[in-house]
Amino acid sequence: MNLVSADQNVLNGLHITFIGAGSIAEALIKGLSETGMSKTAYLHVTNRSNHERLNDLKATYPIIAHSDLRDAVLQADILILCVKPKDVHSVLPLVARHARADALYLSVVAGCSIESMRQMITSVRTDSGDPHIVRTMPNTSCAVRESATAYTMSKSCTTRDQSRVEAILHAVGRTYELTEDLLNAVTGLAGSGPAYVYYFVEALTRAGVDVGLDEATAYALVLQTLYGAAHMLRASNETPATLRKRVTSPGGTTFAGIATLKQHGFETAVRQAVIRATQRAEELGALLDEEVQV
Ligand SMILES: NC(=O)c1ccc[n+]([C@@H]2O[C@H](COP(=O)([O-])OP(=O)(O)OC[C@H]3O[C@@H](n4cnc5c(N)ncnc54)[C@H](OP(=O)(O)O)[C@@H]3O)[C@@H](O)[C@H]2O)c1
Structure with a gap:
């Protein structure tokens, strides 16, 4: 177990896009907004069809809301996947099709393995090599910056990816790097x-x-x-x-x-x-x- 600390400057100038605008996305957006991160990085959000929800988020937080998924994804350095497990299969290939080849994927989806995500991404992209994926399990206490969050990185991730992920997750609570086989247990314990x-x-x-x-x-x-x-x-x-x-x-x-x-x-x-x-x-x-x- 590794309790990490983080330097938030590594996110300066980056575009960070939330795919999904539900409870956990809002908890993360709220927590990150309260750190002042939105003054140095660009936060974006999109969802499937609930425009009212996007308008509410835009009115409440310093975030750019997109009703078109493609617009939200195109320039993102980091894509934070916040959809229900049942929707990953349809949304991730769509995201990957429009994403930058070097985008970092950060998923909070319960139970969805790095290998599943890798296959969904590479099924539509052959130009991005082995995608950089981080599977994480935060909880809704992100909203008050007190989440207990665990994460695992794909082998393809670099130290730069790790410092970016730590900067995001550390901003919303305490963060532990664990092996992927333990993430379902973290879900049952700290996610719920x-x-x-x-x-x-x-x-x-x-x-x-x-x-x-x-x-x-x-x-x-x-x-x-x-x-x-x-x-x-x-x-x-x-x-x-x-x-x-x-x-x-x-x-x-x-x-x-x-x-x-x-x-x-x-x-x-x-x-x-x-x-x-x-x-x-x-x-x-x-x-x-x-x-x-x-
Ligand atoms: N809630 C928690 O405490 C918690 C904690 C840790 C992890 N998680 C994980 O976080 C994930 C999301 O949970 P949640 O509670 O935030 O769910 P939620 O409130 O139901 O939100 C799901 C979001 O996904 C969007 N979505 C669905 N299909 C989409 C698509 N094709 N393109 C773009 N957006 C799409 C929905 O948009 P529309 O509303 O427009 O359909 C909605 O904004 C789950 O996988 C869960 O395992 C949740």
Whole structure:
């Protein structure tokens, strides 16, 4: 595992194009805009058909919106693929047909392997050699520049590609370079992770209401508890287990609460959720591979 730091100057003057304008694209665009990157690089976005969405993004962020995919792709140095796995097969060859031969492809698509992408690109381009592809898995906390992001580079990538990718990903959170075989696991854990936490917060808030608090107060208490605990975990050198045990005196209230979580299979449920989400990323990847016949 490699926690990288990055020099954002390597993106100066570059054209960075988002293919897809959904949740993860917006999270990345928001995070990058907040770094001030848009003053030194050119951000572009395109989607399939939702013009209203493009107008909203253009009105909110310093970004150039294109309703025509070709216009968005032509001059891009870096193409960030932000479409659903089911759409990659139709959109990537289209993108590759119009892209510069030396463009760097950065994909956030769950389960889509570098080999699948390489085949989709080379099926329409023979002039660009082995395309430079980076497969990455950020999460939506990019929007507040706190994503936990992992990435893998194709063998064809250069150190210049890596410094550019690190500059983009580091701007929106913490970044880890991992081998590709681990990216589905990252998807199940950290890609889907914010939703697990939101779900936990929903449940904890309802529990607060169950024990007599009004919903707004319960939510405010849960939020600050979550924030404080996350801050404590990062600030302290202790493991989560040590921190938990320190506040769990036998016979006390936390002890009773944790025992009830255990009794109801809390840990098993969480572990099964991550395993199933990881499997789902594998299934989606296998479907894509089948389509491309990797
Ligand atoms: N959301 C997350 O938390 C998260 C985290 C990590 C990774 N990811 C990955 O990010 C990818 C996108 O997820 P999302 O949640 O952002 O999806 P989303 O909100 O559904 O957005 C998908 C986008 O793709 C566009 N699109 C579809 N076909 C296209 C085409 N032929 N040409 C151009 N644009 C096209 C759609 O445009 P229209 O609206 O015009 O159809 C839409 O803007 C997925 O592969 C997912 O695995 C998501």
